[in-house]
Amino acid sequence: MASTAAVVHEPALEHAHADDRPFIRKYIFSTDHKIIGIQFLLMSLFFLLIGGMLAMVIRWQLGFPGRAMPGGGVLPETMAPGGIVLPEFYNSLVTMHGTFMVFFAIMPLLVGVFGNYLIPLKIGAPDMAFPRINMASFWIAVPAGLIMLAGFFVEGGHAAAGWTGYAPLSANPELTGVSLGQQLWCVSLIILGLSSIMGSFNYITTIINMRAPGMIWFRLPLSIWALFITAILVLLAMPILSGALIMLLFDQTLGTHFFLPAQGGQPLLWQHLFWFFGHPEVYILILPAMGMVSDIIANGSRKPIFGYTSMVLAIIAIGALGWGVWGHHMFMSGMNPTLGTGFMISTLLISVPSAIKTFNWMGTMWGGNIRFHVPMLHAVAFVSMFVIGGLSGVFMATTPVDIYIHDTYFIVAHLHYVLFGGSLFAIFAAVTFWYPKMFGRLMNPLWGKVHFWLTFIFFNAVFFPMHGLGAQGHMRRIYDPTEYEFLAPLQGVNRMITISAFLLFTAQIIFLVNFIAGWFKGAKAGPNPWQDNGLEWATPSPPPHGNFPVTPHVYRGPYEFSSPLAVDDDYLPQSRKLETDREPAVLPAGD
Amino acid sequence: MSWLLPPHASSYAADIDWLYYLILIITGIAFLVVQIGLVWFIIKYRARPNGKALYTHGFAKAEWIWTSVTAVVVVVIGLLSAGVWDRIKGRDSIPPGAIPIGIHGKQFEWHISYPGADGQLGTGDDLSIRNQLHLPLNKPVVATLTSEDAIHSFFIPAFRIKQDAVPGMTIRVWFQPTDTGTFELACAELCGLGHYRMRAVVTVHAEAEYQRWLDERGRAAAASPTALLQR
Numbered sequence: 045m046a047s048t049a050a051v052v053h054e055p056a057l058e059h060a061h062a063d064d065r066p067f068i069r070k071y072i073f074s075t076d077h078k079i080i081g082i083q084f085l086l087m088s089l090f091f092l093l094i095g096g097m098l099a100m101v102i103r104w105q106l107g108f109p110g111r112a113m114p115g116g117g118v119l120p121e122t123m124a125p126g127g128i129v130l131p132e133f134y135n136s137l138v139t140m141h142g143t144f145m146v147f148f149a150i151m152p153l154l155v156g157v158f159g160n161y162l163i164p165l166k167i168g169a170p171d172m173a174f175p176r177i178n179m180a181s182f183w184i185a186v187p188a189g190l191i192m193l194a195g196f197f198v199e200g201g202h203a204a205a206g207w208t209g210y211a212p213l214s215a216n217p218e219l220t221g222v223s224l225g226q227q228l229w230c231v232s233l234i235i236l237g238l239s240s241i242m243g244s245f246n247y248i249t250t251i252i253n254m255r256a257p258g259m260i261w262f263r264l265p266l267s268i269w270a271l272f273i274t275a276i277l278v279l280l281a282m283p284i285l286s287g288a289l290i291m292l293l294f295d296q297t298l299g300t301h302f303f304l305p306a307q308g309g310q311p312l313l314w315q316h317l318f319w320f321f322g323h324p325e326v327y328i329l330i331l332p333a334m335g336m337v338s339d340i341i342a343n344g345s346r347k348p349i350f351g352y353t354s355m356v357l358a359i360i361a362i363g364a365l366g367w368g369v370w371g372h373h374m375f376m377s378g379m380n381p382t383l384g385t386g387f388m389i390s391t392l393l394i395s396v397p398s399a400i401k402t403f404n405w406m407g408t409m410w411g412g413n414i415r416f417h418v419p420m421l422h423a424v425a426f427v428s429m430f431v432i433g434g435l436s437g438v439f440m441a442t443t444p445v446d447i448y449i450h451d452t453y454f455i456v457a458h459l460h461y462v463l464f465g466g467s468l469f470a471i472f473a474a475v476t477f478w479y480p481k482m483f484g485r486l487m488n489p490l491w492g493k494v495h496f497w498l499t500f501i502f503f504n505a506v507f508f509p510m511h512g513l514g515a516q517g518h519m520r521r522i523y524d525p526t527e528y529e530f531l532a533p534l535q536g537v538n539r540m541i542t543i544s545a546f547l548l549f550t551a552q553i554i555f556l557v558n559f560i561a562g563w564f565k566g567a568k569a570g571p572n573p574w575q576d577n578g579l580e581w582a583t584p585s586p587p588p589h590g591n592f593p594v595t596p597h598v599y600r601g602p603y604e605f606s607s608p609l610a611v612d613d614d615y616l617p618q619s620r621k622l623e624t625d626r627e628p629a630v631l632p633a634g635d
Numbered sequence: 636m637s638w639l640l641p642p643h644a645s646s647y648a649a650d651i652d653w654l655y656y657l658i659l660i661i662t663g664i665a666f667l668v669v670q671i672g673l674v675w676f677i678i679k680y681r682a683r684p685n686g687k688a689l690y691t692h693g694f695a696k697a698e699w700i701w702t703s704v705t706a707v708v709v710v711v712i713g714l715l716s717a718g719v720w721d722r723i724k725g726r727d728s729i730p731p732g733a734i735p736i737g738i739h740g741k742q743f744e745w746h747i748s749y750p751g752a753d754g755q756l757g758t759g760d761d762l763s764i765r766n767q768l769h770l771p772l773n774k775p776v777v778a779t780l781t782s783e784d785a786i787h788s789f790f791i792p793a794f795r796i797k798q799d800a801v802p803g804m805t806i807r808v809w810f811q812p813t814d815t816g817t818f819e820l821a822c823a824e825l826c827g828l829g830h831y832r833m834r835a836v837v838t839v840h841a842e843a844e845y846q847r848w849l850d851e852r853g854r855a856a857a858a859s860p861t862a863l864l865q866r
């Protein structure tokens with residue numbers, strides 16, 4: 045294999061010299077994977093901001109229930125009359141916060157941005173296998189996002205059945221008073237699913253067929269392994285969600301009763317379908333993060349990754365076992381309790397590959413010569429925070445304990461430790477790491493560090509106490525905790541969390557400004573500012589259309605830091621030929 | 636804010652709390668190992684001028700050790716939990732002679748029915764009360780959960796019991812109060828705009844007092860059958 049890339053090497057050279065595409069083909073309807081990656085980056089950062097703003101309103105209501113929100117007067121009467129959030133609007137807020145964050149921020153940031161940007165560059169290919177489908181995948185995601193936004197402005201308000209859309213609440217408009225909003229929610233996610241599917245089979249084909257000569261499977265960076273397995277998960281999981289959403293939409297609009305019990309439907313069917321998609325989905329949201337963090341930790345530690353093979357096997361194991369644990373979301377649902385025991389065991393076992401990865405990251409740092417550049421800070425924080433989320437998972441996986449903590453703030457703490465502490469810290473690491481490649485300039489490192497520390501401190505101030513709230517029995521998704529006597533003593537904590545959340549949000553402005561300012565004013569990066577080994581660093585920043593003036597040949601794995609063979613430096617790029625290296629076979633070699 | 640659980644008041648709550656604390660200790664140790672390890676490595680192995688990193692791709696032995704230790708620990712947690720789960724939620728776990736109570740969730744209230752003199756639910760002499768669950772002390776109770784509309788979740792934190800009430804399904808769950816006094820029953824599953832106030836009060840009486848309460852309420856209901864539900 046690995047022949048395709050060599051064949052296209054002529055046109056790539058040509059493009060690198062003269063890129064005379066018109067502006068609109070170059071930057072708007074571009075088929076260049078790098079531009080598409082950056083388009084996804086801008087789109088998902090926008091939705092990250094929207095999701096964050098919704099969270100601020102949620103937190104205001106929880107910290108100061110029933111009090112007028114400062115500036116809330118601008119919201120219409122149907123949402124927050126006089127700035128006081130209504131319960132029905134609150135339910136839309138929690139629903140849309142989860143929906144935007146999972147589907148329009150974290151997932152496109154990991155898969156859309158870095159899948160697109162990194163795969164061809166890191167395997168030495170000039171572009172994706174199907175560049176036009178790739179372009180379509182972005183331009184399909186945009187209307188999905190607009191439709192999702194539109195839901196806020198329709199009669200009856202936006203979807204209000206949770207990001208998990210449990211039926212019959214989501215299926216029967218009489219139960220929420222929301223009809224059009226819930227339908228737009230379905231339609232938007234169905235369209236977004238199409239976009240994800242187009243992206244994922246592109247990634248799979250590209251990785252299998254377009255690796256540069258010498259880039260055998262076990263020389264792939266872990267980020268690419270993770271994105272490869274993730275793409276397979278996306279390809280298999282998204283159609284299940286789409287199918288379930290179509291059934292839900294039919295229940296709402298055509299009078300079917302898949303999920304409506306009064307006419308013989310099954311509410312639990314929705315939960316099975318949703319979580320059969322949903323659990324693989326949470327691995328879609330963490331595997332690319334794990335892969336990119338592995339690359340960055342090896343770079344920061346100036347050491348080969350510890351246990352490369354077991355890291356790859358752990359990624360594969362997580363991807364495979366992830367299909368057999370969905371029932372852990374349904375322990376209290378009325379599902380057969382014996383099934384609950386089975387799902388408990390499978391869920392506990394899946395924490396083993398997560399533990400392997402954690403110890404291997406630590407093993408990589410051990411004995412290193414660690415450089416704390418901003419990406420490394422975020423990457424180490426990822427390990428530290430992901431561990432907390434993984435460990436809280438053990439509590440919830442244990443069925444008897446889950447009786448008590450299911451649907452409490454303990455779950456909210458868990459999912460934010462894995463998704464914010466995990467995925468989002470990894471995204472900050474990856475954005476700051478590959479920013480110089482994308483834009484040819486560096487983000488300001490001092491402000492990067494300030495942003496990191498503020499985020500790290502306030503993130504923990506917001507989410508760590510939520511474990512305690514859950515341990516006291518504080519339910520999630522409740523509009524006003526002061527309704528309950530047993531929650532009254534916790535109101536001080538809720539208020540403290542709210543204030544920390546405002547500070548956490550404010551700290552993100554630093555990132556935003558740094559991101560934009562770097563584009564225009566950042567120091568010139570040069571091709572390889574982090575002294576890394578990956579193929580993407582062996583081409584200019586930003587790389588030309590077609591990526592590599594000459595198709596690179598690969599002589600070794602991506603983590604040869606501090607190798608005794610590297611005489612002058614402490615790194616050894618994958619494409620640097622030493623005298624002892626043999627040329628890789630260019631024609632099908634069957635690696 | 637505390638990781639300690641609040642006081643409990645049911646027969647199997649102690650088993651759940653015990654497992655929780657066991658996991659808290661195990662995960663607490665893992666937490667400390669990782670976090671202290673990270674801080675230690677960060678300090679010890681920070682870059683120095685002319686510093687050199689150790690060139691190694693890992694040690695299979697170390698990997699075998701941490702893989703198998705983790706696997707054994709989680710399997711032990713699983714085995715310990717399976718028995719407790721089965722005793723609380725297993726299909727055959729409901730103690731014989733448990734007092735039947737009907738719990739019907741409806742946006743946004745709990746309709747609670749008590750058996751009449753025959754001790755059976757659904758025989759026409761049931762007593763139905765809104766948002767008030769009265770229970771005798773130290774007697775197993777089996778709740779039959781149903782729902783009118785959306786999915787609700789029956790949650791009494793002090794009893795460490797939670798079970799969804801799903802429209803179209805009839806789900807039975809048991810518990811046994813071990814303390815007198817009042818507690819709160821919450822809805823734990825998002826069920827619509829009034830979800831946050833779908834609350835009921837649980838009162839546990841000494842047995843004789845419970846009987847007296849039931850008789851009194853029964854007489855009042857017989858006099859005016861709809862009064863109690865309306866209240």
Ligand code: HEM
Nearest residue numbers: 326329330372373395398434437438440441450451459462
């Ligand atoms: C060590 C591994 C993990 C274990 C053992 C675990 C276990 C669980 C369990 C048992 C639940 C259901 C709790 C309940 O509702 O009562 C849950 C919920 C959840 N987990 Fe994990 N988890 C793990 C890792 C992850 C990762 C890596 C992610 C995502 C990046 C994730 C995201 C979530 C989310 C989003 C929910 C909440 C879903 C909802 O809204 O109800 N988990 N986890």
Ligand SMILES: [Cu+2]
Nearest residue numbers: 323326370372
């Ligand atoms: Cu899951």
Ligand SMILES: [Cu+2]
Nearest residue numbers: 822824826830
């Ligand atoms: Cu509810």
